[in-house]
Amino acid sequence: MPDQDPPKNTFFKYYQSILNALEAPVIWVREKIVEPNQKVYPWYHQKFRRVPTIDECYTEDIVCYFEANEQYKRDRLVDSEIVHILRKRYEHCILYEAPDHIERCKGVKETYEEAATNWFIKYGDLGAYHDVKSAYMKQKHRLIWERRHGPVGGGVRTEVKE
Known part of the structure; x- marks a missing residue:
């Protein structure tokens, strides 16, 4: 958030410090751990794993039926x-x-x-x-x-x- 104007009074300074304390670890984990270890697929080459077909599902297995559908x-x-x-x-x-x-x-x-x-x-x-x-x-x-x-x-x- 360095592109924003500096806070004008102490309330905004306090609010900004709490926001930074909560948001900074989340941003660090996302940028340093999650994104480097993530495989990036173009949307048109997304690979879905094959799921069991409807004849392989049990009659009461709603999740299997949904995935097959x-x-x-x-x-x-x-x-x-x-x-x-x-x-x-x-x-x-x-x-x-x-x-x-x-x-x-x-x-x-x-x-x-x-x-x-x-x-x-x-x-x-x-x-x-x-x-x-x-x-x-x-x-x-x-x-x-x-x-x-x-x-x-x-x-x-x-x-x-x-």
Whole structure:
């Protein structure tokens, strides 16, 4: 606080001395101990540790459920952004390779369509307000369907296994 004006009377001098006595140790610990030992990450490279998924949580473990839900939300944002970037790459390829874009952008289009299909398999038809439990139930129901009827989109099997 050296950039401030000096105190004008004894009350302000007393107040300033108490403030310095309380604040000085905190500032010293912060500048000399905490900040030198702290890892600095840019906000866009922040690393979150992976937490247990919803199928690894106990039914009454609310903290585990919350952490799994937050992990699911982060994963969904990352997957959505990946699909968005691939769509933009495909659109830019179409604009750049205008008359021959069907041949030249085939690889980019296949990559985008595969990513969009995988995104829809995992997150599609869940509604606006869904959580990790509804996504897990969707995955479970899909696996049961494929066990009984074959791959989704391949038609329903009519013969019964014996």
